[in-house]
Structures are given as structure tokens and as C-alpha cells.
Amino acid sequence: MSEWPKQIISEVADGIFAVIHGQGEMGVSNATFIVEQGRACVVDTMTFPEMAAQMAQAIERQGAHVDTVLNTHHHVDHMGGNAVFTGARILAHPRSIDAGQKLGFPVAVYEHLMPRFKEHFADLELVIPEPLPDPMPLPQEGEILTFMPAHTAADLAVWFPKSRVLLTGDVGFKGVVPLALNGLVSGWIEALNTLIALKPEVVVPGHGSLGTLEDLLVLRNYFTTIHNLGHEAVQAKLTLRDALAQFDPGPLGKWLESERHAINLERAMKEARGEISRIDLSAPVLSKPLG
Template identity: 40%
Template sequence: MIAVVNGDGSAGLSNSVLLLDEPTTVIDTMLLPEMAADIVSALGRRGRAAELVVNTHIHTDHIGGNILFEGVPIIAHPRTADGMRRMIGEPGLPALLAKVMPRFATRLADWDSTAAEPVPPAGIESALPGAARVLEFTDSHSAADLAVWLPAERVLATGDLCFAGVTPLAVHGRVGRWRTALDQLIALRPRVVLPGHGRPAGIEALHELADYFDRVLASARLADAERLSAEAVWARFDPGPAAGWLEPERTLVNIQVALAEISGKPFQGEHRV
């Protein structure tokens, strides 16, 4: 397993993972084709070419390079694949992407991708090389997220279920369910964690993210109990080990999502333009 790390992991800069056993597999393809070209180069240096692409979830910064793998099977969780078919080509999508990822605004005006084919997690697992296992989580970071676990090597590719050194974003999921997902990942006791954003790390990255979400949930519970706004509790939020993480403004969004969960309001579980 090889991690292709894309910059510092801030907005628009996601990582990919390569499995070099048969079939040679690419897990996630970054935001833009020119970013995904690094994936092709990394495989080429090893005398390989992609034979399978797996998208861990729907977000554009993990699927934008799909178009570079024409003729290669591209598969994803059925909820992810269905959302991709509805999302790709939406007229308002480029403007939304430019707002979320302004540093790439000029390249997002004509953003496009290739939708994955829907395959249940068990089918994805059977398509992967060797003893790789697929772990499924719904309504955590997004509508559906997959992680890939290599038990012999104790290496875990998390997709966006883990951010390392970068503040996560739960706008399309549920903070509580994401926090529970982290407990399941921690229970694997991985030696190496390959996050969707940020540098490869050890199990401490999962523990630190779990601590961060505990603090977000505590802030949301305080806001609910004392009828405070999310902004009010965010103003006095103690990030603990997350101090210094990139994109700290995302904490307000995460508190808002957690507060909506606690108060029983609707949440945005699918990617919407």
C-alpha cells in the first residue's frame, strides 16, 4: 500500500492510496485530473497501471480524477454512486465548489467527473487484492464512507473518516455517528493510518480526532441545554490537541451539525448543490 499525499490536506487537497497487488487498485482520485496525474506517475514508476478505482465517498475532492482512468472499472458504495450520478453535471455545482475551495476557483468552472458503478461493500471487498477488508459507515462524514483495512500489515486507509492535522467537516454527515465510527477504527489498533487529508500517521490521529469530536459534542450539548447559539459556544471552544489544525473555522459548522442532531432538526445527509 502506498499513500499519494496531496499537499497539506487543506480544502481541495485530498490523498489517494494505491494497492499494488492484483488488481492494482487506486483508492480515491483527488479533485482535478492534473492532481490525479501524480497517481498515474506513481504507478508508472513501479511498472503498474490502474486496474480498479474505488471511491470512498461522494465528495468532489476524492472523485475528480476519475476521468483520467477511462476504461478502468470505477466502483463505490451504492449510496455514493447514486449521489454521484445526480451530482455530476448539476448547473450550480461549479459555483458551490468555487465557494468551498476558492484557491481552485478558476479550475472548477468546468469541473466534471465520471460516476462510479454501484457495488455493495462486500462486492468491493471481493474485488480488492489480497486480504484487504472494506469497512462501511453511513451518515458519518458523508452519506456513505468506506475504509480499507489491511490486517496483516495493520495499515488503515480511512478516506475522510480521518483527517490528520486538518479540522474535519461534518456538514454532510452526523457528528455522533462519525464519533462512533472512530471507536470502531480505533478498535482495529492500526499501526499506520492513511487519512483522507493530511500526513500519514499512527493510531494517535484517530484518538485526537475522537477527542476533537467529543469537544464538539460537549459544546453542542451546552448550547442546547442553555439555549445558546452555536456561535456563542464556538467563541469559547477549547480545541485541545486540535489547536493548530488547518481550517479551524470548520468547527463552527461541526457544532451547528451536532446541535441540529441533538435538537432533532433535519440534517444534510446527502451531497446537495
């Protein structure tokens, strides 16, 4: 590949720098670094060390030393660049580490899902994070919020009450349809409710451009629609295709990665049928749900 996706680094509040990456398409996620008194914490490292290198240089220009890296969840596009920061403590929620170990490193799947970066996966060395201690102090009085499950089995968000900046990890998407393939739609709605209640002023989503509280409301409405339609479709014994024909994505109709609507609705229908739950996100069908 001749060119990596463009990154725009901006200081969204005192010492908090968002790295907005490409358009947020598959494999192109955002990251953030937080600086205070010469110390830096990195939240998510994108898919490849080559992507994270630009952020490492920007941190150096701030005269800061990275001592902590947080991976918000186990997806490769949020931890693939960890190798750039091996001098730091690299941390994730224990459930994300478990999910990552279960997933392994399916190169062929990644090459298929992200053909644009095909030639780079074989050389990627994944640095597995260590379990996040509790409590975990962060620069600029950052607070870690944990959601289990939402987008995945465990998702971290970081909230800065002083500046009202919120890093959502992949609980937040903007301009790119979110993907619930490894998560639970009802859990995702609960996570969004918690984030909305914070009333953030600046939202750094996992994918897409910088946002505000309004963008979280749009996303919650989307998942509420998906959740309700999923339940109605199961009650009416509709197929996914028939249910999808009734689905109106609203403002998300213009967002990238539109094939994800079907995946998300299927996920909601699985949840409605009791095939997945917050206990087991990949449970096989054992029995019909009550009623």
C-alpha cells in the same frame, strides 16, 4: 494556476502506496494505490485529473494496470480525477452515488470554496462511479469498511489486517480540521471507535500527513467534545455563538481550516435538536425533540 500542490508518494507497506497531497487543505486530499501481481486498485482520485496523473505514472512505474478505483465518498476532491482511470471499474457505495447525484456539479460553489483552483472546475468532467459489489476483493487482502453516516451519508475505509495499514477516507483528518457539514457527528464518533478498535499502525487520512492510532484518538476526542457541547448548548438554549465561546478545540486549535469548528458545532446542535438524524441528514425541523 501555475503550480499544483506537491504530492509525496511512499510505500507504507508491501504494495500499499500512500499519496500525501499538499497540507490537506480544502480541495487537496490524499489518495492511495495498492499493487499486487500487476494489478492495481486506486482509492480516491483527488480533485482533478491533473492531480491524479502523477499517481497514474507511479502505478505504471510499478508495472501495474489499474483495474479498480474506489471512491470513499461523494465529495469532488475524492473523485474528480476518476477520468484518468476510465479503463478501470470505478466504484462507490450506492448511497454515495445517490448523494453525488443530489449534489450535482455546483461549479460556482466549488469556485467559491476552492478559489485556488477556480479556473479548472468549468472543464472538469466528473466520471460517476458504479455501485460497489459486495463482496469486493481487493489486493493485499484489503477489506472495505462502510460507515453510514459519518463524514457523509456513506464513507468507506479500507483496512489491511496483514500490514495493519488503514485508509480512512475522510473519516480521518490530520493537521486539518475535519468538516461535518454533510455528516452526523454521533455517526462519525461511532466510525472512529470502529477504526480505533482495529489498532492500525499506519493511518492514511483523507487529508493531512500520515498518522497513527494516536491521531484517531485525537479526532475522536474532538468530536466527543463537539457532540457533548452541542447537546449541553441546546439544553441550555444557547446560541451557536455562545456555545462556540465555550469551545476548546484542544490540539486542533493549531490545525488548518479553523472556521470548520463553528460548522461542526452547529451540526452537533442540529443533531441535538433532532433536526438531522442518521435517517435524514438534511431533514427540516418538523417538531421539537422530546424532552
